[in-house]
Amino acid sequence: MLLALVLAAAAVLPARADELVVFAAASLTDALQEIGADYERTTGQPVVFNFGASNLLARQIREGAPADLFLSADEAKMDELEKRGLLLEGTRRSALSNTLAVVVPKGSTLHLRAAADLASPAVRTLVIAEPSAVPAGIYARQWLRSLGLWSKLIDRTVPTENVRGALAAVEAGNADAGIVYRTDAGISQNVEVALEVPAAEGPRISYPFAVLRRTGAPEAARGFLAYLVSPPALDVFRKLGFLIQP
Amino acid sequence: MTNVLALTLRTAALSTALILPPGLALAWLLARRHFPGKAVVETLVTLPLVLPPVATGLLLLELLGRNGPLGSMALRLFGLDLVFTWRAIVAAMAVMSFPLLVRSARVGFEGVNVRLEQIASTLGASRGRVFFTVSLPLAAPGVGAGILLAFARALGEFGATILVAGSIPGRTQTISVAIYQAVQLGHDREAYRLMGVSALLAFAAVFAGERLVRRGPH
Numbered sequence: 001m002l003l004a005l006v007l008a009a010a011a012v013l014p015a016r017a018d019e020l021v022v023f024a025a026a027s028l029t030d031a032l033q034e035i036g037a038d039y040e041r042t043t044g045q046p047v048v049f050n051f052g053a054s055n056l057l058a059r060q061i062r063e064g065a066p067a068d069l070f071l072s073a074d075e076a077k078m079d080e081l082e083k084r085g086l087l088l089e090g091t092r093r094s095a096l097s098n099t100l101a102v103v104v105p106k107g108s109t110l111h112l113r114a115a116a117d118l119a120s121p122a123v124r125t126l127v128i129a130e131p132s133a134v135p136a137g138i139y140a141r142q143w144l145r146s147l148g149l150w151s152k153l154i155d156r157t158v159p160t161e162n163v164r165g166a167l168a169a170v171e172a173g174n175a176d177a178g179i180v181y182r183t184d185a186g187i188s189q190n191v192e193v194a195l196e197v198p199a200a201e202g203p204r205i206s207y208p209f210a211v212l213r214r215t216g217a218p219e220a221a222r223g224f225l226a227y228l229v230s231p232p233a234l235d236v237f238r239k240l241g242f243l244i245q246p
Numbered sequence: 247m248t249n250v251l252a253l254t255l256r257t258a259a260l261s262t263a264l265i266l267p268p269g270l271a272l273a274w275l276l277a278r279r280h281f282p283g284k285a286v287v288e289t290l291v292t293l294p295l296v297l298p299p300v301a302t303g304l305l306l307l308e309l310l311g312r313n314g315p316l317g318s319m320a321l322r323l324f325g326l327d328l329v330f331t332w333r334a335i336v337a338a339m340a341v342m343s344f345p346l347l348v349r350s351a352r353v354g355f356e357g358v359n360v361r362l363e364q365i366a367s368t369l370g371a372s373r374g375r376v377f378f379t380v381s382l383p384l385a386a387p388g389v390g391a392g393i394l395l396a397f398a399r400a401l402g403e404f405g406a407t408i409l410v411a412g413s414i415p416g417r418t419q420t421i422s423v424a425i426y427q428a429v430q431l432g433h434d435r436e437a438y439r440l441m442g443v444s445a446l447l448a449f450a451a452v453f454a455g456e457r458l459v460r461r462g463p464h
Contacts, residue, residue: 056430125330130413133431158330158412161430169412173313174329 020047020217020224021066023057025073025207026162027098027136027181031240032071035233043227045220053134053162061086061212068215069225071207073098073163074135078208088211088218095229096207097243100136100143101182102195105173112194115144118177119152127158127166127175135205136163140179142203167191181205183241199243206245247436251443254420257332258400261339262393265347269396270389273351274381278360295345299405302341306410310334334410335418339400347396354388355381391455398451402444421447 024032029051036047050057050067058077061067062084070087072078075094081087102118104110110122118126129137137159144150160166163180170178171190178191185193209228211221227233234244275281276288294302310317310328320326328334358381366376382389404422411418413427421444428437 053430055432059430059432124327130427130430158414160412161408169330172307172311174307174311174317 018046018217018220020045020068020220021050022047022069022071022224023050023052023061023065023067024069024071025054025057025135026051026164027073027184028071028207029164030187031183031237031242035228035236038232038236039224039227043223045224047224051164053129053136055130055133055135056162064214066214067212068217068221069209069211071209071228072135073205073207074138075206075208076138077135078210081210081212086213088213088215088221091211091222091225092208093210093225093229094206094208095234095245096237097199097245098181098183098205098207098241099199099243100139100179100197100202100205101185101193102177102179102197103167103170103185103188103191104177104194105170105175106190106192108176108192108194110176110194112177115147115149115195115197118144119149123176124156125158125175125177126153126156127160127169127178129163129166129180130159130161131157134159134162136166136179136181139203139205143179143197143201146201146203186241207242247439249416250419250421250424250440253332253335253416253418254401257335257420258339258397258403261336261343261400262347262397264336265340265344265396266393269344269347269392270351270382273348273389273392274355274377276348277352277355291348292345294342299342299403300409303338303406303409306334306338306341306406310337310410329410330412330414330418332411332418335403335407335420338406338410339403342403342406343396343399346399347392350392350395351385351389354385354392357388358384387458390458394451394455394458398448398455401447401451 032049036049040046054072054074054077057070058072058081061070061081070078070081078092082092102112112118128140131137131141141150144153158169158175160169163184166178167180167184167188169175171188177194182196185191209225211218211225215221238244272291276284307329308314312318312321312327312329317328320328328337362384363376363380366380371379402422403420404426407420408423413419413423419427421440425437425440428440
């Protein structure tokens, strides 16, 4: 029986050689799963995703992870890879933007009329992505800093590994409030948006995409990148609440 | 750094102290008594050893979360949060290290000659007295090794901890979590320093544990 299990596992495990491996920011999860499936259906090209915090993915890529494309949630992580010569030249482009939102568990009695209300004692835990490394956390911290709130909130802030971790903590009711992307708030049935951060008030959020130099299939990778910024894919992004950059 | 170390040592010590009474009681029961469902209990006790730590963590998160059965009770009765606090670290450590204590202590109790316990009883010693003056001292090497192994396991706990306690600098960052965090942030030197410290701690605990077992009743 053990042998059968091992054999079954061996049959399932090997990655297909023709798959494109895309390392992508956690906030892109739902959009990319839909776009990836559409792409595979129309072109026959399978695409697999590794979702996570962009800083973690950038680190994995620096250490030689076998990725064909990187879709980051902030420009800084992509700059870092570009400086190290890890991007395929001329492929980098930024097409998406996003805004932040403050979410609370569904049915929460918390009333937030303005960001300053986050400093009220009713907010015991505020969950955000890790504010020194993960893009969503960096953006959240920038926003709170610009309002002069960061130092007041730091003691109640709980950092998570990526933005979806912050969303999950609010969904489970384990945090009183969280700051995530508007698009994350949109996909969850278990959170309510308490405050939307207007694009003009929040930090500038930009998602750069690029093909990685180490890709074994530059043409296929370029093809998928082109699809990501083509109307059918942008429609999916738009539907999920992303903003399209001109 | 000292902050991280102190938190780790404190939570690991507390977790080990907490599991000691139930762990020894269960180890003794498993070594000395036959009861219906014993095999099930044995399996359940071993489960955290073989289950992915993250799976155990998920279970704990469900239990300890603000809407979970234990988490909501703590919030209602004491106004205490469990998840994302040091309490959750202790809970994760306790669950993960419990099997090591029980298994090792059980072996210790099994090595004690039943005749000695019987003689103490016939001489009029109460059950409690037999346990504390005969069984426990004779089983000390196994029990001691169990305590050290449990403590060492608690020091290194990661998978369950990160789920239930998160990684809040200065508040819920244990050595393992701090190492992971440092690597993620690209602070490799910090990570290596922490790695060195944890290696030393683990070495000391296991070394001491091995020596205790060697001095066992064989």
